[in-house]
Amino acid sequence: MIIAVANQKGGVGKTATAVNLSAALALEGKRVLLVDLDSQASASSGVGVRASSGVYELMVGETSPHSVIVPTSVPRLDLLPATRDLAGAEVELVSCSARERVLSEKLSEITDSYDYVIIDCPPALGMLTLNALSAADSVLVPLQCEFYALEGLSALLDTVARIRDSFNTRLRLCGILLTMYDARTSLSRQVAAEVRSHFGGKVFSVMVPRNVRIGESPSHGMPVLQYDPASTGAAAYRQAAKELLNQGVTA
Amino acid sequence: MIIAVANQKGGVGKTATAVNLSAALALEGKRVLLVDLDSQASASSGVGVRASSGVYELMVGETSPHSVIVPTSVPRLDLLPATRDLAGAEVELVSCSARERVLSEKLSEITDSYDYVIIDCPPALGMLTLNALSAADSVLVPLQCEFYALEGLSALLDTVARIRDSFNTRLRLCGILLTMYDARTSLSRQVAAEVRSHFGGKVFSVMVPRNVRIGESPSHGMPVLQYDPASTGAAAYRQAAKELLNQGVTA
Ligand SMILES: Nc1ncnc2c1ncn2[C@@H]1O[C@H](COP(=O)(O)OP(=O)(O)OP(=O)(O)O)[C@@H](O)[C@H]1O
Ligand SMILES: Nc1ncnc2c1ncn2[C@@H]1O[C@H](COP(=O)(O)OP(=O)(O)OP(=O)(O)O)[C@@H](O)[C@H]1O
Ligand SMILES: [Mg+2]
Numbered sequence: 001m002i003i004a005v006a007n008q009k010g011g012v013g014k015t016a017t018a019v020n021l022s023a024a025l026a027l028e029g030k031r032v033l034l035v036d037l038d039s040q041a042s043a044s045s046g047v048g049v050r051a052s053s054g055v056y057e058l059m060v061g062e063t064s065p066h067s068v069i070v071p072t073s074v075p076r077l078d079l080l081p082a083t084r085d086l087a088g089a090e091v092e093l094v095s096c097s098a099r100e101r102v103l104s105e106k107l108s109e110i111t112d113s114y115d116y117v118i119i120d121c122p123p124a125l126g127m128l129t130l131n132a133l134s135a136a137d138s139v140l141v142p143l144q145c146e147f148y149a150l151e152g153l154s155a156l157l158d159t160v161a162r163i164r165d166s167f168n169t170r171l172r173l174c175g176i177l178l179t180m181y182d183a184r185t186s187l188s189r190q191v192a193a194e195v196r197s198h199f200g201g202k203v204f205s206v207m208v209p210r211n212v213r214i215g216e217s218p219s220h221g222m223p224v225l226q227y228d229p230a231s232t233g234a235a236a237y238r239q240a241a242k243e244l245l246n247q248g249v250t251a
Numbered sequence: 252m253i254i255a256v257a258n259q260k261g262g263v264g265k266t267a268t269a270v271n272l273s274a275a276l277a278l279e280g281k282r283v284l285l286v287d288l289d290s291q292a293s294a295s296s297g298v299g300v301r302a303s304s305g306v307y308e309l310m311v312g313e314t315s316p317h318s319v320i321v322p323t324s325v326p327r328l329d330l331l332p333a334t335r336d337l338a339g340a341e342v343e344l345v346s347c348s349a350r351e352r353v354l355s356e357k358l359s360e361i362t363d364s365y366d367y368v369i370i371d372c373p374p375a376l377g378m379l380t381l382n383a384l385s386a387a388d389s390v391l392v393p394l395q396c397e398f399y400a401l402e403g404l405s406a407l408l409d410t411v412a413r414i415r416d417s418f419n420t421r422l423r424l425c426g427i428l429l430t431m432y433d434a435r436t437s438l439s440r441q442v443a444a445e446v447r448s449h450f451g452g453k454v455f456s457v458m459v460p461r462n463v464r465i466g467e468s469p470s471h472g473m474p475v476l477q478y479d480p481a482s483t484g485a486a487a488y489r490q491a492a493k494e495l496l497n498q499g500v501t502a
């Protein structure tokens with residue numbers, strides 16, 4: 001099962017979700033590959049890895065997946081890291097033939113070795129995110145409980161529909177995960193209520209609260225589930241993993 | 252004076268800074284043009300404008316600036332709006348000749364009518380941000396007080412240096428503005444201390460606090476300086492405008 005974690009709005013918790021959901025699924029006994037598709041390499045540093053080659057060499061070069069995939073400190077969680085060169089890939093891929101399907105072809109060699117492949121996308125609907133959507137079985141949309149969050153959602157869902165019609169007929173919406181929820185502000189409560197009324201069962205029941213432990217954990221190079229397993233942030237991502245696993249059962 | 256508000260890291264307060272600093276400068280009596288270069292059109296909706304044509308038509312079409320610039324509810328503040336079509340410009344501009352200088356040429360017709368032109372950039376170092384940096388006299392970098400904030404800064408400053416050496420010799424760093432500062436968390440205090448020790452006088456004295464009024468104001472289509480002039484957020488942006496105006500005096 002390949003899941004793209006995508007939202008072109010910046011800073012909504014894509015990387016926090018990709019890293020911590022991957023860790024939660026691995027701690028539930030699943031074999032997980034986290035793919036870092038953002039040239040900022042936040043997901044890579046979030047699991048304590050600073051690599052010299054990775055997904056850029058895989059997509060644009062001749063490298064095989066096995067030579068760039070690395071283990072992490074979380075049992076059963078591997079990483080396909082990002083490097084700064086990835087920033088050039090957005091433009092370089094434009095001139096490739098079958099440019100939207102490069103990642104999907106490269107990943108096909110290794111998907112059998114994992115139960116879940118989780119792809120962290122950059123904040124844009126460019127070539128890298130289109131590659132992730134073309135490779136994915138489903139897309140998980142982190143949505144910050146802020147006003148601007150709703151503005152970009154229709155553009156994202158239009159893009160998902162377009163990819164489903166052209167490159168990837170199996171692509172479905174895995175769900176919308178509300179992030180940085182702060183029960184003390186009416187803004188958070190209003191946005192959460194509006195998203196649930198629009199998207200109903202497509203919204204994960206759990207909301208990820210604003211929790212400083214989530215913001216601190218990357219500076220220690222580990223997911224919040226390792227850094228502070230008792231935190232509200234860790235509990236929320238464990239719950240999101242359980243909801244995801246239940247989806248698989250009833251699918 | 253053209254200022255690009257840029258940082259490829261998402262969700263760090265670029266739009267909040269572009270909108271509220273523009274409003275604060277206008278309320279200080281300056282004539283200001285806010286340019287929305289993000290296809291999410293957050294800056295446009297942040298000043299209550301939903302346009303059918305704007306900077307895309309200006310850069311890729313044959314429109315003149317005067318036919319797309321609109322007034323806002325803030326006296327002396329005009330807007331050059333974004334529309335969704337702008338999402339296609341990243342790729343379309345790649346094949347233009349002098350592709351990095353398209354915006355600079357189009358803006359040259361109107362820069363004499365404004366004291367400040369403030370450009371809100373998308374969260375990427377793509378063609379649109381390169382156009383903004385080529386057109387700008389200086390770049391203002393909003394920096395969220397979070398761990399990931401420091402990771403992308405060197406890539407951004409490398410890009411600024413590259414643009415200065417090739418397309419725009421006058422481009423300088425206007426300053427780094429710390430945003431979403433929360434004095435209660437050690438994470439915020441650590442990041443702020445680290446940035447000041449690295450960049451010294453290049454960091455604005457004022458820090459923009461995390462303030463829910465800043466997050467609420469876009470849903471009312473107005474800058475926080477109009478929505479809640481007494482808020483800590485409004486006060487911080489008034490202070491940042493004063494610091495900016497003082498830079499001009501001693502430059
Ligand atoms: N629930 C949360 N509570 C507190 N801080 C959070 C939470 N989720 C994410 N953060 C922090 O907020 C910032 C933005 O989150 P993150 O980097 O995961 O977003 P993103 O969508 O991946 O950003 P980008 O668009 O740049 O890729 C980071 O500093 C992160 O550590
Ligand atoms: N100081 C602040 N206090 C509270 N909320 C803030 C503050 N600054 C910005 N926000 C809110 O945080 C979110 C992210 O800010 P904003 O959209 O300005 O960032 P950005 O860098 O422009 O994002 P993008 O990378 O998507 O363009 C928005 O919902 C905004 O309203
Ligand atoms: Mg990210």
Ligand SMILES: [Mg+2]
Binds near residue numbers: 266267289293
């Ligand atoms: Mg923005």
